[in-house]
Amino acid sequence: MMENHFTRTSSYERNGSSAYPVLSSQIPSWFEKESNDWDLRQFLGLLQRRALIIAGVATVVMSGVTYSTLQQKAVYESNFRLLVEPVNEEKSLVQLTIDPSGSEKAGNLDYESQIQVLKSPELMAGIVKQIRYYYPDLSYESLLKSLTIRRLGATKIIEVSYRSNDVTKIKLVLDVIAKSYLNYSLEKRQTKLRQGAQFVDKQLPGIKNRVDHLQKELQLFRQRYDFISPDAQASKVASQVNILSTQRLEIDQKLAVYRANFASLKEEQGELAALNSASVYQQLLVQLRQLEAQISGELARFQEDSPPLQVLKQKRENLLPLIRQEAQRIVGVKFAEIATQIQSLEVQSQELKKAEIQLDREIKLLPVLSRKYTELQRDLQIATESLNRFVITRETLQIQVAQTELPWELIQEAFKPESPISPNIPRSLGVGFIASLLLGVGISLLIEKVDNTYHTVSNLKENIKLPLLGILPFEKRVQNNLYQNIERRTFSEKIPFKFSRKFSKMSNTLHRSSASDRYYGQGKFWEALQVLYSNIQLLNSDQPIHSLIISSALPGDGKSTVSFQLAQIAAAMGKRVLLVDADLRRPQVHKLADLNNLWGLSSLISTNIPAGQVIRQMPEMNNLSVITSGPIPPDPARLLSSEKMKQLMGYFHRTFDLVIYDVPPIVGLVDARMLAPYTDGVVLVVRLDKTDKSGLMQAQDSLKISPVNVLGIVANGDKTKYKGYKHYYHPHG
Template identity: 25%
Template sequence: MATQLIPRTEPIQAIPAVATREDDIDLPNLVSTLADHKWTIAFGTLLFFLLSAAYAMLATPKYEANAVVQVESRPPTVPGLSTSSATPMPPVVDAPAATESQLLTSRRVLGEAMSELDLDVSAKPMRLPVIGDLIARAQQRFNPGVLAAPWLDLKQYGWGGERIDVAHLKLPDALMDVPLRLQAGEHGRYVLFGPDGQQLLEGTVGRTASNGQGVSLDLKTLVAQPGTRFELRKFNPVAVISALKNDITVAEQGRSSGVIALTYAHEDPIRAREVLDKITQAYVRQNVARNSAEAAKRLQFVSKQLPNVRRELANAQAALNAFQTRTHTLDVGMQNQALLNQTVALDTNIRQLQVQLADAGSRYTPSHPVYASLAQQIARFEGEKGRLQGQISQLPDTQQGLFRLNRDVEVINQTYANLLDQEQQLNIARASAVGNARIIDPADVNLDSPAWPKPMLILAVGTALGSVLMVALVLLRQTFRRGVEDPIDIELLGLPVYASIPFSARGRQIATQPGRRRRDGRQRLLALRSPSDLAMEALRTLRTSLHFARMEMKNNVLMIAAPSPGVGKTFVCANLAVTMAQAGQSVLLIDADMRRGTLHQAVGVRSEGGLSELISGQITPEDAVRKVPGTERMSFISRGAVPPNPSELLMRPRFAELLKQMARDFDVVVIDTPPVLAVTDAAVIGHHVGTCLMVVRWGLNQQREIALAKQRLEQNGVDVRGAIFNAVEKRGSGQYAYSYYDYRALHEAPARR
């Protein structure tokens, strides 16, 4: 990988723009990323599978009740209700299923079902958390109807077979929607406790108990072990109706078919069927009531008119009798009978039309065509009546009086007879009214197959969801990490990559071996413990590159820097120094990170008596330089005691003199420095070295971070010669462009079958 370096002719004033490659989708890289995290994905998927299985086992089953209602589009018929030709029929409008669906779940219908079934009262036994419901269901499956004995003497919980039926519960507003605790006793006795544990009342099954403070309770049934606790709650009726409306599904079967299917799921299959039964029955009853409302309204009007007409008839008959007695007349003469019949017919029609006009006035406005037509007919009959009145006025006074009184009696009598006939017809109509809705399939429940949970569906969805989430998590983590994963990204910053060191699982294992305090004196050097590791082969390549590059440098001091902590800089320094020593060079390894240096742990020596004491003059170079066991030509200076002013110590002239002396005494001096972006120590040390390399960790350091560290060193006059790409993992296409082949000695290779 050759990269042309552009020499810098003037100080850098700002962070240069980071050159990046196009963010194309690399499918092989994507697949490789998922393959490298296959165990994470598999573990997450398995976890979701187990959680789904646990949910399928522990979830309380819900049984679904189904019912079908048909709404016909024909207009509702009211048997026995005759319609006058003068009154036009209302237009026939098909009742849409959407409207009927809203009526099915209206508060009036649901409220009737709630009142009949006491849905606003909840009473259930308390179960052992998490697994109590599962145990109770299993007990009832193997011993149906049998009251289970408590487990582990936990008498406060119900273990299966408990039954409670609340006949009546009255609570003050302060206790509405508040869970109360009912504890079963012996011989049907019980005690009701409030939310704070205070006793509200004590009673017996079958008798209403009250505390005189607005709390009363009547239990019809209580089957439980003594000491079993129940949760008792009375809900707000409006909230119950709202929840019931959300739980009931209403859908039309086919477009404009008028067939409506209802479904309702509940833990108790009997309760689910009863609720749907009550709702459908209440809907049909109210549908009939809506359709017979016209007959009921007319009957109410006729019933109000009958007493008045009866009273008028009695008065008219009394007046006729009194007139005949006073004038000694018996009846209207034959010559005037035709005139009387015409007058009676007109008055009868006028009275009937007036009754219809009053009825129409309660339903229509005066400008309505029906109302206007009736008014016009009355006016026409009144005109004809006026013409007959002119003929009657020519009769003698006695004949006029007798004529008038007979007419009133006949008219009122016919009107009364008509009203009686209408009352009978309307009574029949109201009693025999037929609606346009009927129940096709009554509510029923499949007790053998709960609607929920569906184990196979839950397992399939849970496993698929787990796989998708884990894949998304891996890709999201990879996206947000955004660390460099290709040496080309580093070389675009003007840093040639001297070596790509593959990730060493053996090196991590050695670094984390016991003892955990890391002060046990054990060496943790991969170069000595596993010299054939691929990471060591990469370090040997780096050693070769540095051997030739160092000939052009001002001295033999090599500084290893890093942008941030955790990149493996100490690992590179220690093992690179060992490889150089194994090549026959005398090497001095210096831990210049006097704040948090850990090279002494890798070498297996104490940190005291090191660089900080040497610079401050507390010890001599002979006391500070220590031989590293296992290597003949490698020495080591630890960081020393942590000083309060590491940067100031490094800026003392004594530090520069010590480096010059060590450079004369050893072939190579390798210095491990603190992170560049954290402190300024690396910039101070860099003035005294001949070569500076920066360690970049695969997948951790971002391009901008590397560019900023390089800029900070160069602003202080430190030339960064190149980079060491550490902990490289294989990824996607082009991975062998910067990886190393496993080419071990023949006796270490696995036997070929």
């Protein structure tokens, strides 16, 4: 009778927990925050996952770039060049006109300022007026927008460029500008040079006075503070600090020694050490010992009151006060010597302290003096450089004014361009292609950051510090067969039937063409299940796993499928297996096993029906039994936490070699935590590309407060392509 089995208490009921308890303090190390460091392998995986997004973005962007490029009008450009300084200057003149800042620019002309003058409205007004005679729509702004004036490298040449859609307009505009610039050089340059010389002469006296004032102020600063430079002052202070530190250390060491000697003299051992080094005291002690020896010798011959003994004793009595006086004198001298040394060292220490205080003041004042010195040096340097520039500029201007003025020279005339400069179709398309790819990759990276799932097994292993028990590959054929199994409820086409035939009968009929192709097309999946089962059994070789819970963090991770397939694997390996559908909320096992769900676990808990009526053996697999969920109760948690459920679990564990419980997801539900303490552990199913990382963290928080032994995780839906795997499993390979 079923009742008899209930009366026996299982080991799970006695212990109240699993055989492999896990302390809650160990749980937090299971999960770690995901690292933000990306390596090449992760980046290539991202490109593979987001290939469609990258291709779509690149196609859209390239379409826009191509259309925009082909719609652009052809733009032409021409230029002319002006030599604005003579190239045959004398060497002495070149040396006078070198930039005092040390740059490599040579010559008398400030090119940046000159270019701004050439673009100024005052100079361009006449040019615009002449061009408007031929092109009335031209304005100063439109002319300047298409005009480029620049210095040609480090030469004395200015290049003027103009671009437009009309090649005739380009030639006309450049010819007018070239003629106007040449006239400007003849009319204005001499006047500009003279005005510049007058300005420099006016500024020089003030700059000289400032240089003299700063030099005098710097001299007074050095004399007042004996300050040569910040580095020299810092070295001087550092040297003084080292000397004082050394002296302080020596005095402190000597003080420590003398004070220790002074304290030692107050003790018996110290006095003995001082007396041992006193020669007079030692001589008196020798005499005392001799008298003692004589007295001992005479005692052997005479009586105590004999005259010789009385004489010797009298001598001893006379010698003892002398010894005591000598001892007191020696100790007193020692005390005086040590006290004198201590007093002398303390005086030296006071002097050192005063020196240290003075040095500390100098150290605190050093940053202020250094900053003041630096400011004076900087101001003096700036003033000196300014004076030098003005002096050199005055000499240069005087030479230029005195010598014969040479006008600008047109060394290259404007020409009509033949080929456009834009659009450059190959370059535009190339840049557009690169930009579109980068944009696609950027959008993919953004999507990847927003995506909160694990995509690869390696990423899962890095961030979840639990044993990886198995990796189940994603197989479309297996998934399609499972869906057909749920929809059709046809046992003849079920995956378990083919699987059981493979492991139980091993008949030659499997080598027929159609059946062989179906089986070996699923070779990776079945081998992965075998690896998963083996890893679970090897978790504890001393005490094999007899019961386990298979769950997941969130719905849809494939826990029911893994439970069902793992039960078949264990049964095919010769174990008596019971698969219990403990998901009383959304049961799936009865659909996978093609069984009706009229009664099941909920019926067994809530009624007194025998377990044999609920435990159903799978056809074609003698070792596999299934308990479906039964009718969905209004309060599943109450049933699973009942005493009846604990008794049933004990019965299941005693009756079968392996009991597998398919329970609801952990996040938000308490079902798994109610059953887990009475099993050997929990296996978490994680679906790659689907399971939410935050869901796993919530599952962690749920498991922290329960005495749950988490055996490991199963990575479900791995899409990694392993080279040569399919060929290895082909029956003819």
